[in-house]
Amino acid sequence: MVRLSAAVLTAVLHMTSAASGTKSTHPAKTYAECQRRTYKPLSGCPSGTLFVSQSSFAANFTSIQSAIASLPNDNSSHTILIAPGNYTEQLNVTRPGPLTLLGQSDDPYRGISYGASVSSDTDRRNGVQVLWAAANTDSTGQLMDNANTSVLTVAPTWNASLTGSGPTGFPVPADTPFGSSDFRAYNIDFRNVYSLQAAGPALAVNVAYANAGFYGCGFYSYQDTVYIGKLGNAYFYDNVVAGQTDFLYGFGTAWLERSTLALRNCGGGITAWKAGTNTTFINKYGVYISDSRIIAANASIAATIAGKCALGRPWNSLHRSIFMESYLDGSTLPAGYIKWGGTDPRYSNNLTLMAVYNDYGPGYNVSAMKASNVTVVLNDAGVVQYQSPADVLSNPDGSITNVSWIDATGLFY
Ligand SMILES: *[C@@H]1O[C@H](CO)[C@@H](O)[C@H](O)[C@H]1NC(C)=O
Ligand SMILES: *[C@@H]1O[C@H](CO)[C@@H](O)[C@H](O)[C@H]1NC(C)=O
Ligand SMILES: *[C@@H]1O[C@H](CO)[C@@H](O)[C@H](O)[C@H]1NC(C)=O
Ligand SMILES: *[C@@H]1O[C@H](CO)[C@@H](O)[C@H](O)[C@H]1NC(C)=O
Numbered sequence: 001m002v003r004l005s006a007a008v009l010t011a012v013l014h015m016t017s018a019a020s021g022t023k024s025t026h027p028a029k030t031y032a033e034c035q036r037r038t039y040k041p042l043s044g045c046p047s048g049t050l051f052v053s054q055s056s057f058a059a060n061f062t063s064i065q066s067a068i069a070s071l072p073n074d075n076s077s078h079t080i081l082i083a084p085g086n087y088t089e090q091l092n093v094t095r096p097g098p099l100t101l102l103g104q105s106d107d108p109y110r111g112i113s114y115g116a117s118v119s120s121d122t123d124r125r126n127g128v129q130v131l132w133a134a135a136n137t138d139s140t141g142q143l144m145d146n147a148n149t150s151v152l153t154v155a156p157t158w159n160a161s162l163t164g165s166g167p168t169g170f171p172v173p174a175d176t177p178f179g180s181s182d183f184r185a186y187n188i189d190f191r192n193v194y195s196l197q198a199a200g201p202a203l204a205v206n207v208a209y210a211n212a213g214f215y216g217c218g219f220y221s222y223q224d225t226v227y228i229g230k231l232g233n234a235y236f237y238d239n240v241v242a243g244q245t246d247f248l249y250g251f252g253t254a255w256l257e258r259s260t261l262a263l264r265n266c267g268g269g270i271t272a273w274k275a276g277t278n279t280t281f282i283n284k285y286g287v288y289i290s291d292s293r294i295i296a297a298n299a300s301i302a303a304t305i306a307g308k309c310a311l312g313r314p315w316n317s318l319h320r321s322i323f324m325e326s327y328l329d330g331s332t333l334p335a336g337y338i339k340w341g342g343t344d345p346r347y348s349n350n351l352t353l354m355a356v357y358n359d360y361g362p363g364y365n366v367s368a369m370k371a372s373n374v375t376v377v378l379n380d381a382g383v384v385q386y387q388s389p390a391d392v393l394s395n396p397d398g399s400i401t402n403v404s405w406i407d408a409t410g411l412f413y
């Protein structure tokens with residue numbers, strides 16, 4: 001397995017995000033030999049890898065969560081290989097040590113990417129599907145927390161994963177330990193299949209107080225698909241994220257690279273951030289979409305949403321998001337971002353950063369964006385502090401984190 005020093009990785013990540021136009025898209029191949037489907041499922045896998053299958057005699061477990069629950073709650077590294085199948089279960093990763101979930105697939109070995117170049121959200125499916133159906137349909141937030149609904153949760157405690165309500169959300173206890181230092185998933189689809197339209201928060205993933213990287217994965221829901229909670233650091237490479245309303249939201253920091261955001265309809269905005277655990281230091285919490293594609297989920301929905309989908313809206317006034325060097329099809333609103341709501345704008349000239357940088361495609365209308373007074377069109381000097389994951393992902397104290405948990409092998413071809 002290829003491991004890079006933080007310094008080399010930082011340099012590489014800077015280099016690739018500074019180049020433009022000609023990005024190639026390749027799967028992350030670090031575990032290609034292990035993921036490959038052969039008659040000996042664990043050949044090419046790290047020693048001690050557990051195998052989950054609903055039908056194989058070689059399986060250690062038949063459900064993914066039972067394999068996760070078998071692991072010690074310590075800093076040791078573990079790998080779980082999962083055979084193709086539909087797994088209807090909620091996954092919950094609380095342990096601090098590195099954990100890698102691998103969907104069995106020949107695609108990385110054959111060099112086939114998942115999310116970087118699909119034409120619709122049904123174009124490709126991973127063999128491993130993790131499914132759950134739950135939404136927080138209580139508008140007061142009193143009966144359920146959004147955290148109840150997620151297909152996958154990576155957080156040290158239940159309280160750390162809670163969303164809560166109000167401008168600063170659930171007050172996570174100060175003594176909460178940090179969760180996974182290095183959680184990874186490769187070639188797995190996480191689907192919250194509660195409804196075929198936005199019907200309350202229905203999370204596919206919840207990352208809080210933890211580091212998580214996703215490679216060749218899919219996240220499918222309609223509302224609030226991807227939630228990055230407080231102190232969550234998440235990296236998405238070659239993924240599909242499909243949703244309708246506020247479908248990338250949270251408090252922490254997310255970097256999406258060479259991925260596809262599939263618009264299943266419009267609602268709210270694509271991004272809705274509260275970069276406000278209200279720190280005493282300058283933070284870079286927010287969502288950064290780099291070298292990616294924002295497209296209608298299919299041709300029929302494209303006709304309905306043409307020119308209508310907002311890039312984002314401020315969940316609180318500390319919202320921070322940047323769509324950079326990305327392709328916007330004709331689905332997005334020419335003005336880009338919007339305020340939260342008519343009587344509740346949640347927008348501040350000083351604090352809110354709802355930005356674009358050097359995007360392209362029929363949905364990228366710079367003059368309309370500038371005229372909105374809401375969308376910030378960044379120049380080179382404005383984007384320089386947000387150019388790579390190594391610029392923005394941070395430790396609990398605000399210092400920039402060691403990004404060695406990011407697998408950047410897909411960026412090397
Ligand atoms: C998992 O199953 C394999 C056989 O497929 C076995 O060799 C291995 O010991 C099992 N691992 C555990 C932790 O039980
Ligand atoms: C894991 O490592 C961290 C940082 O080195 C340490 O603070 C923590 O106590 C360790 N946790 C366990 C359960 O060993
Ligand atoms: C999983 O579910 C999908 C859709 O219902 C179905 O097409 C597919 O055959 C199922 N896969 C397996 C391995 O059962
Ligand atoms: C949802 O979360 C709350 C905590 O906010 C908890 O008390 C409740 O039991 C959960 N409900 C379900 C259905 O899990």
Ligand SMILES: *[C@@H]1O[C@H](CO)[C@@H](O)[C@H](O)[C@H]1NC(C)=O
Pocket residue numbers: 090092093094147148153157158
């Ligand atoms: C995850 O596990 C923690 C610790 O066991 C538990 O408190 C929490 O309720 C679980 N969350 C989910 C969504 O199952």
Ligand SMILES: *[C@@H]1O[C@H](CO)[C@@H](O)[C@H](O)[C@H]1NC(C)=O
Pocket residue numbers: 159173
């Ligand atoms: C979780 O938060 C609730 C509500 O603030 C609190 O009552 C409870 O003690 C917390 N649990 C832990 C384990 O910190």
Ligand SMILES: *[C@@H]1O[C@H](CO)[C@@H](O)[C@H](O)[C@H]1NC(C)=O
Pocket residue numbers: 196264265297298299300301
């Ligand atoms: C297109 O996407 C929408 C939104 O997900 C879905 O409702 C519809 O069934 C899809 N249509 C086709 C032809 O796939």
Ligand SMILES: *[C@@H]1O[C@H](CO)[C@@H](O)[C@H](O)[C@H]1NC(C)=O
Pocket residue numbers: 167168276278316318
């Ligand atoms: C941040 O904290 C300060 C002082 O505690 C408070 O005045 C301010 O309203 C808080 N801001 C947000 C967005 O919560």
Ligand SMILES: *[C@@H]1O[C@H](CO)[C@@H](O)[C@H](O)[C@H]1NC(C)=O
Pocket residue numbers: 349350
């Ligand atoms: C925002 O900035 C303006 C000047 O640019 C200043 O007058 C105002 O006090 C600031 N507002 C806040 C809430 O910081």
Ligand SMILES: *[C@@H]1O[C@H](CO)[C@@H](O)[C@H](O)[C@H]1NC(C)=O
Pocket residue numbers: 334365367368369371
């Ligand atoms: C861009 O938006 C402006 C309104 O600000 C509109 O007049 C113009 O036609 C749009 N350009 C394109 C190419 O859609």
Ligand SMILES: *[C@@H]1O[C@H](CO)[C@@H](O)[C@H](O)[C@H]1NC(C)=O
Pocket residue numbers: 371372373
């Ligand atoms: C943007 O600001 C300018 C100058 O203050 C103003 O003339 C224009 O009406 C504003 N546009 C919108 C859409 O609010």
Ligand SMILES: *[C@@H]1O[C@H](CO)[C@@H](O)[C@H](O)[C@H]1NC(C)=O
Pocket residue numbers: 006402403404
């Ligand atoms: C970053 O973390 C890795 C893995 O924990 C470690 O090997 C490396 O020394 C760290 N680098 C720095 C600069 O701290």
